[in-house]
Amino acid sequence: MVGRHRMFVRKRDGRIEVRLNDVGRAVAREAFGHVVAAERDPNHEWYVTLSAPIDPSSDQDDPVATLARQNETATNAELAVMTLNEEFLTDSEAWAWLSTLQVALRASAVANGLLSEDKLAACDPELLNFIRTLQAYLFELAECL
Amino acid sequence: MPRDESSGATTSDTDVITETIVVTKRPWNVVVWDDPVTPMSVVVVIFRRIFGYSVNKATQLMLTVHHEGRAIVWSGERDRAQTYCVKLQVAGLQSTIEQDS
Numbered sequence: 001m002v003g004r005h006r007m008f009v010r011k012r013d014g015r016i017e018v019r020l021n022d023v024g025r026a027v028a029r030e031a032f033g034h035v036v037a038a039e040r041d042p043n044h045e046w047y048v049t050l051s052a053p054i055d056p057s058s059d060q061d062d063p064v065a066t067l068a069r070q071n072e073t074a075t076n077a078e079l080a081v082m083t084l085n086e087e088f089l090t091d092s093e094a095w096a097w098l099s100t101l102q103v104a105l106r107a108s109a110v111a112n113g114l115l116s117e118d119k120l121a122a123c124d125p126e127l128l129n130f131i132r133t134l135q136a137y138l139f140e141l142a143e144c145l
Numbered sequence: 146m147p148r149d150e151s152s153g154a155t156t157s158d159t160d161v162i163t164e165t166i167v168v169t170k171r172p173w174n175v176v177v178w179d180d181p182v183t184p185m186s187v188v189v190v191i192f193r194r195i196f197g198y199s200v201n202k203a204t205q206l207m208l209t210v211h212h213e214g215r216a217i218v219w220s221g222e223r224d225r226a227q228t229y230c231v232k233l234q235v236a237g238l239q240s241t242i243e244q245d246s
Contacts (some may be wrong), residue, residue, distance in 0.1 A: 054230050055242050065227050072235040095194065102237025109182040117181050119186060135184055142186040145194070 007140060008094070009135060010144040015088040027133050029084055030095070031104035035077040038107065046107035076100050091145070098141045105134045171245045173226035176221040178239040179210050191236045192218060195229065220245065 007024065007087065009017045038046035046066065050073060054061045079096040083089055108131060114120045120128070177188075185207055189207035192203035196219060209216035219229050226242045 006176055052234065052236070052239065053241060054227060057243065062227060064232050068228075069231045069234055072231070076235065085230070098187070099236045102183065102191075103184055103235075104237075106180060106237050106239065109180065115181065131182060135182065136186045142184065142190045144158045145190050 006140060008140045008144050011088070015090060016094045016141075016144045017088055018086060022103070024133075025084060026028070027130070028137065029081075030130075031108075031134060032077055032080045032084065032100055035100050035103050035107070036074070036081060039074045046104075047112040049107040049110045050103065060096060073099075073103060077103075094141060094145060096139060098145060100139050101134055105131065105138065108134070157190065172220040173223045174217040174231070174243050175226050175246055176230045176241050176243060177206075177210050177218050177233060178241070179214045180239055186210065188238065191233065191238060195232045195236065208235050 005019060007019050011017055012122045026042065034046055035050075035059075038044035039049050041047060050070075051066070054065055054069075070105075076096040076099045079093060080100040083097070086093070094131070097128060108127070109115070109120070112123060114123055120131070123131075154183050176179070188201045188207040188210065192198050192206055193200065196203075197207070206216050218233075219226065223242070223244075230242045231242045
């Protein structure tokens, strides 16, 4: 899908080159799109992960904190969507990609009950491929940041 | 009710004040929980970025999360703990806050 070459490369000028092909960018688009949708739709299967408790000892979290989380997550996801076709990312844009991909990775795993290595290994091959692809993107992006 | 002659406060008043101070001084912990899908290197990058930790400290905390299922990554005042917890959640890690026992 994404070839053997590096998918993300830090250049000397500090920018991060995105070497994903069209298919690779389509996977990122799917992940980013789901995060944007889940942030706005309480019925989205990823919404629960995006609204996890901050303080489990309380009946309700501080509304200011939950609003801040919603705003920051949406900002990152929207920035990632806006830069989806860019050849080079700034450090902030790459951080938005990493954060949004990581949110998508965890939300996808939680929504499908993949909370152990055994369940992950036994899950639907298409879903497993999606998760492994996100992990590969994250692994390389982390090396650049 | 006995009275402390030097300050005018009663013994009971002093006891209550002392007890209140102990309760409010207990720090709030930011806890990060393990999950089977997040790459280890991503956790290290997130800890460095959010807390400004060194590679060594971030790696040690990541390994604690991995081996023990959770790690306290920061302790202090509640407002800051809450802010850090939100930043970790925005970065995609499972995080909560709890008051130190």
